[in-house]
Amino acid sequence: MEGEQKVSKRLDRIDRRILALLQTKGRISYVDLAEQVGLSTSPCLERVKRLERGGYIQGYQARLDADKLGAALLVFVEISLNYTSGKVFEEFRSAVRLWPEIQECHLVSGDFDYLLKIRIADMAAYRALLGDIIHTLPGVRDSRTLVAMETVKETCDLALNPGS
Numbered sequence: 001m002e003g004e005q006k007v008s009k010r011l012d013r014i015d016r017r018i019l020a021l022l023q024t025k026g027r028i029s030y031v032d033l034a035e036q037v038g039l040s041t042s043p044c045l046e047r048v049k050r051l052e053r054g055g056y057i058q059g060y061q062a063r064l065d066a067d068k069l070g071a072a073l074l075v076f077v078e079i080s081l082n083y084t085s086g087k088v089f090e091e092f093r094s095a096v097r098l099w100p101e102i103q104e105c106h107l108v109s110g111d112f113d114y115l116l117k118i119r120i121a122d123m124a125a126y127r128a129l130l131g132d133i134i135h136t137l138p139g140v141r142d143s144r145t146l147v148a149m150e151t152v153k154e155t156c157d158l159a160l161n162p163g164s
């Protein structure tokens with residue numbers, strides 16, 4: 001809660017509106033952005049630059065169609081590690097960062113240690129990935145795979161309250 005209050009004190013309603021618009025319309029022109037938030041172009045551009053410098057905006061990227069680009073299969077892999085070394089977590093994290101098929105890696109609480117999000121072509125590609133990569137990652141004791149049958153919602157957008 002404390003971090004949340006700190007952020008809300010630094011970001012006003014216009015900043016939040018700018019962030020909300022940019023995360024859904026990253027290619028919006030500064031003229032259109034300024035108009036939609038009720039500013040002239042120069043002050044709007046200055047706010048965007050301030051938000052970038054402050055780390056609120058980490059970058060801009062295009063959303064790609066995984067199916068059309070040969071990465072139609074989405075799997076989540078639960079990873080359990082062997083605790084044979086104090087360095088096992090760092091070694092695992094370093095190795096995961098090397099594989100572009102692994103889109104996300106999260107240290108989690110519960111019955112396993114990490115949750116991986118992986119996009120690949122098909123089940124044959126996943127079986128190869130499992131043997132060539134997943135089980136060769138440092139410290140992996142066990143893995144469990146969940147195959148996504150349907151994606152109901154997928155977004156990177158953060159829930160912002162532009163009105164506050």
